[in-house]
Amino acid sequence: SYDLTQPPSVSVSPGQTAIITCSGDRLGDKYVCWFQQKPGQSPELVIYEDRKRPSGIPERFSGSNSGNTAILTISETQAMDEADYYCQAWDSNTGVFGGGTKLTVL
Amino acid sequence: EVQLVQSGAEVKKPGESLTISCKGSGYSFTNYWIIWVRQMPGKGLEWMGKVDPTNSYGTYSPSFEGHVTISADKSITTAYLQLSSLKASDTAVYYCARSTVITLGNVDAHHFDRWGQGTLVTVSS
Numbered sequence: 001s002y003d004l005t006q007p008p009s010v011s012v013s014p015g016q017t018a019i020i021t022c023s024g025d026r027l028g029d030k031y032v033c034w035f036q037q038k039p040g041q042s043p044e045l046v047i048y049e050d051r052k053r054p055s056g057i058p059e060r061f062s063g064s065n066s067g068n069t070a071i072l073t074i075s076e077t078q079a080m081d082e083a084d085y086y087c088q089a090w091d092s093n094t095g096v097f098g099g100g101t102k103l104t105v106l
Numbered sequence: 107e108v109q110l111v112q113s114g115a116e117v118k119k120p121g122e123s124l125t126i127s128c129k130g131s132g133y134s135f136t137n138y139w140i141i142w143v144r145q146m147p148g149k150g151l152e153w154m155g156k157v158d159p160t161n162s163y164g165t166y167s168p169s170f171e172g173h174v175t176i177s178a179d180k181s182i183t184t185a186y187l188q189l190s191s192l193k194a195s196d197t198a199v200y201y202c203a204r205s206t207v208i209t210l211g212n213v214d215a216h217h218f219d220r221w222g223q224g225t226l227v228t229v230s231s
Contacts, residue, residue: 031210035151042221043201045217049210049215086151088218094167095156
């Protein structure tokens, strides 16, 4: 089975840039999505097709994907960005999620 | 407005079966797949499978195949997740989501752009 690996936690100060990585074998050959999930809420799509933002997602959310690593970058991080973030890709017609990263805004 | 509305919380005993529903509205139901995701207490998201509402054909994660059945009834724009022989370890929140169906240069680019509110399933004797 295909595995996506994320760091369990990332901490960032308000106003700074948060970087969350997602690693998988030849991940750059696939398209990656990112989801934000706040406590008690359903996940929300924040990045799709590696770098596109759905309507309503702030420009400070951006994504990239190359080689074996996809990256979610949150610029000028705000307290409201504190959440769990999950990467997701497709392999052999099956969806796969990363284990999730808890972003703490200190 | 696009909405996915799931059925309510369930409490079941081990060995019982369960069906959760997910009703789509505000969009063309057959133009998108429905996927199901499990989230065990305090844990991450797990992709369980998907269904094509045009023909109710399901595709499953190897981790869930044989234990779940995913189907859809396009006449009432509703998808279903059936869980059989429930165990305590099936206690979780189950989400449905709408998946676009996009392939770019032979690479799957489907993404889950709308989610249901989640259904809490508790399995306890």
